[in-house]
Amino acid sequence: MNYLLQRRTTLAQLQKTHGVDAFLVTTPVNVSYLTGFTGEDSYYASVPKHEIIVSDTRFEGQIAEECGDLEAVIRPHTKTTLEAAADVLTKAGARTVGVEGNRITLGELEALKALTPKVTFVPLEGVVEGQRAVKDASEVKRIEDAIRVAERAFRMFVATLREADTEKDMVDALEGYVRRAGGRCSSFPPIVAVGERGALPHAPPTAKQLGDGSKLLVDWGADLMYKSDLTRTLKSPFGTAPSRRNKMERVGYRFDDLYKVVLDAQNAALAAIRPGVKAREVDAAARKVFASAQVKGVDLKLADYFTHGLGHGLGLEVHEAPKVRANSEDVLEAGMVITVEPGLYLPGWGGIRIEDDVLVTHDGCRLLSTLPREPSTLAMI
Ligand code: ZN
Ligand code: ZN
Secondary structure, three states: OOHHHHHHHHHHHHHHHHOOOEEEEOOHHHHHHHHOOOOOOOEEEEEOOEEEEEEEHHHHHHHHHHOOOOEEEEEOOOOOHHHHHHHHHHHHOOOEEEEEOOOOOHHHHHHHHHHOOOOEEEEEOOHHHHHHHEOOHHHHHHHHHHHHHHHHHHHHHHHOOOOOOEHHHHHHHHHHHHHHOOOOEEOOOOEEEEHHHHHOOOOOOOOOEHHHOOEEEEEEOEEEOEEOOEEEEEEOOOOOOHHHHHHHOOOOOOHHHHHHHHHHHHHHHHHHOOOOOEHHHHHHHHHHHHHHOOOOOOOOOHHHHOOOOOEEEOOOOOOEEEEEOOOOOOEOOOOEEEEEOOEEEEOOOEEEEOEEEEEEEOOEEEEOOOOOOOOOEHHHO
16 A cells, blocks of 8 residues: 555645645645655645655755655755745646645745745645544554554663652653664653652653652653654652652642542543544543542542643644644544543642553544553552
């Protein structure tokens, strides 16, 4: 199966639906999706009867290797890629050209208009992103590869933790393990939050030491072009002495009780996932668990402390379509890959988030990530 050709054929059909006779793709990640090209600074032009990649001499050889079935227009160094793309559109006789309305800059669009006065440009939003939301088999495999690398890295990370490690040390170590396990790099700067700092959903790393708290929240992923995105929250074997714990965690809620609520919320969301379901209904299924949860010794409305959306699509970018949140209009389809990441963030105590990557299947969903989700100590991983 030539997936790349299939994607470009679908795009050509979408052009017709939108009433344009050409489409200029200028966003690197979308160019990669349609052509297989892994470099940058290049455009893809879908014009009648031609599929053209517009690039420069640095990438001539790479384009021959990665996308030999495309026509390549290699611009001279005296021209910009935008000027070369304008030439391609003019030569093709395109009259109406779709551009990526949510991505192209105003300056780029004005420059294109000036270069091709006879062309009408039509800003179209999320056309390629919409295609990307539903993964083909090759993409699911590549996301699974990125998950395996992240999971291997996490096991190495956990095995080598020391009580005196700071959050910054742990971020550095985890990024190193992601590369050692086979990743190009991390999908995003990892979040490693000790104790109370877990109450910040996107805590930047500090000099706080692992031993300063009784729990550790880690949100990380591996980038193998396709990305993974996982979170685990663990009880630390080092931070259980009250004298140290009290430095950071002023509230003594029981970890296991709260963890169970988050896990129940995740399981409720997973049970709600199937094609045809609105993404916001999956978000609501998790929120319902928090709304009805009673935890001994915790006099809070827990639903108020799940402060972000349930998840997001995952693929070439770490956040992509569909949105899985209360205000989402997206409807789930088989082949979508999404994160399911409920969390609780309690100031003065810390946070718990469990994030897994999930494939929507024809009759439900399949967890792609395999790290244990049950509450466990660091030593048990
Ligand atoms: Zn994450
Ligand atoms: Zn995420």
